Amino acid sequence: xxxxxxxxxxxxxxxxxxxxxxxxxxxxxxxxxxxxxxxxxxxxxxxxxxxxxxxxxxxxxxxxxxxxxxxxxxxxxxxxxxxxxxxxxxxxxxxxxxxxxxxxxxxxxxxxxxxxxxxxxxxxxxxxxxxxxxxxxxxxxxxxxxxxxxxxxxxxxxxxxxxxxxxxxxxxxxxxxxxxxxxxxxxxxxxxxxxxxxxxxxxxxxxxxxxxxxxx
Amino acid sequence: xxxxxxxxxxxxxxxxxxxxxxxxxxxxxxxxxxxxxxxxxxxxxxxxxxxxxxxxxxxxxxxxxxxxxxxxxxxxxxxxxxxxxxxxxxxxxxxxxxxxxxxxxxxxxxxxxxxxxxxxxxxxxxxxxxxxxxxxxxxxxxxxxxxxxxxxxxxxxxxxxxxxxxxxxxxxxxxxxxxxxxxxxxxxxxxxxxxxxxxxxxxxxxxxxxxxxxxxxxx
Numbered sequence: 001x002x003x004x005x006x007x008x009x010x011x012x013x014x015x016x017x018x019x020x021x022x023x024x025x026x027x028x029x030x031x032x033x034x035x036x037x038x039x040x041x042x043x044x045x046x047x048x049x050x051x052x053x054x055x056x057x058x059x060x061x062x063x064x065x066x067x068x069x070x071x072x073x074x075x076x077x078x079x080x081x082x083x084x085x086x087x088x089x090x091x092x093x094x095x096x097x098x099x100x101x102x103x104x105x106x107x108x109x110x111x112x113x114x115x116x117x118x119x120x121x122x123x124x125x126x127x128x129x130x131x132x133x134x135x136x137x138x139x140x141x142x143x144x145x146x147x148x149x150x151x152x153x154x155x156x157x158x159x160x161x162x163x164x165x166x167x168x169x170x171x172x173x174x175x176x177x178x179x180x181x182x183x184x185x186x187x188x189x190x191x192x193x194x195x196x197x198x199x200x201x202x203x204x205x206x207x208x209x210x211x212x213x214x215x216x
Numbered sequence: 217x218x219x220x221x222x223x224x225x226x227x228x229x230x231x232x233x234x235x236x237x238x239x240x241x242x243x244x245x246x247x248x249x250x251x252x253x254x255x256x257x258x259x260x261x262x263x264x265x266x267x268x269x270x271x272x273x274x275x276x277x278x279x280x281x282x283x284x285x286x287x288x289x290x291x292x293x294x295x296x297x298x299x300x301x302x303x304x305x306x307x308x309x310x311x312x313x314x315x316x317x318x319x320x321x322x323x324x325x326x327x328x329x330x331x332x333x334x335x336x337x338x339x340x341x342x343x344x345x346x347x348x349x350x351x352x353x354x355x356x357x358x359x360x361x362x363x364x365x366x367x368x369x370x371x372x373x374x375x376x377x378x379x380x381x382x383x384x385x386x387x388x389x390x391x392x393x394x395x396x397x398x399x400x401x402x403x404x405x406x407x408x409x410x411x412x413x414x415x416x417x418x419x420x421x422x423x424x425x426x427x428x429x430x431x432x433x434x435x
Binding site: 050067083084089125128130133137163 | 245247294297316318319320324338342393
């Protein structure tokens with residue numbers, strides 16, 4: 001079996017973002033998706049701090065301290081982009097105007113519960129940012145993560161053991177092993193990496209999976 | 217004649233009392249009113265409640281205010297960062313209280329205060345530990361959490377240009393919390409890059425109208 005690396009997961013996910021979509025890419029792994037969006041499509045990226053039409057990193061020396069992404073890294077604005085204040089920015093999120101939010105995760109449950117903001121450690125200083133707003137607000141929530149933890153445990157679980165970011169909010173999961181839809185009747189495998197068969201994916205994942213008619 | 221221009225950040229913040237609630241604009245360095253924060257540190261007010269998206273970065277601005285032990289409580293969405301060491305230390309020492317608020321809920325609670333809204337139901341954080349103990353309601357097909365406005369005594373804002381009536385324009389993503397914080401505070405103090413004559417700002421481009429602004433300092 002050929003596991004996908006992080007860039008390949010990003011590229012796989014990017015293929016599914018259609019022309020004209022408004023998309024928020026979460027901090028961390030999801031920001032990689034921007035590099036793989038199909039060139040022929042107009043896709044508009046949203047940034048929580050008040051940008052639609054977020055562009056790529058500026059060339060060295062061209063940074064503007066007043067233009068940054070939600071991770072506080074220097075960014076640019078595409079032609080046709082817009083700036084707006086924070087309440088409008090989160091109105092866009094919460095008001096169901098964004099087509100997709102792409103988020104990282106510690107765990108996703110069979111019911112689509114998402115845990116991605118807090119490890120639950122008593123000594124950890126919690127920080128949430130816009131994760132809870134994106135989880136409930138975007139029309140579709142796409143999760144991008146490695147399938148297994150470093151210890152080999154499935155990050156797709158019956159019930160999240162980490163504190164929740166949102167309940168029943170995840171629509172689709174992209175991992176280094178498979179693409180899985182979260183539906184009312186359970187988890188449906190959309191596709192798997194080359195050389196991985198359904199039984200092996202089922203064994204690694206632990207929770208019950210269904211095969212889509214189109215999946216190998 | 218209305219003239220909201222004041223000579224210095226020190227003069228603009230001379231009346232901040234101990235125990236005040238102070239909103240501080242900015243997302244990272246974009247929009248952070250550094251001159252006003254420095255003046256607040258020099259002014260000496262203690263036991264402050266601070267509202268900001270973060271809890272200070274590195275050693276200047278809000279981080280310096282925390283390091284100077286002036287902050288009793290902070291409301292923010294994302295305190296923990298690679299360079300939030302002054303907050304981290306104060307928090308672990310039990311010297312500062314944290315109210316963690318999801319970023320959109322933070323923005324909306326600020327907006328609600330400025331708009332005279334008594335409370336609102338939001339779907340954000342339903343079913344999570346940030347909604348524990350809060351009133352919830354099912355409206356239609358969704359579950360919501362009741363949230364209350366955040367009012368402030370002062371808002372410290374950095375804008376781009378202002379006239380003597382306090383009309384403001386912002387620059388790029390440095391707009392972030394400025395327009396809503398300006399509305400939510402009793403006394404809004406603004407640091408601007410440039411002051412201009414009345415009439416020089418295109419009325420179509422004014423983002424914060426002067427009614428929300430008390431004092432303006434060029435810095």
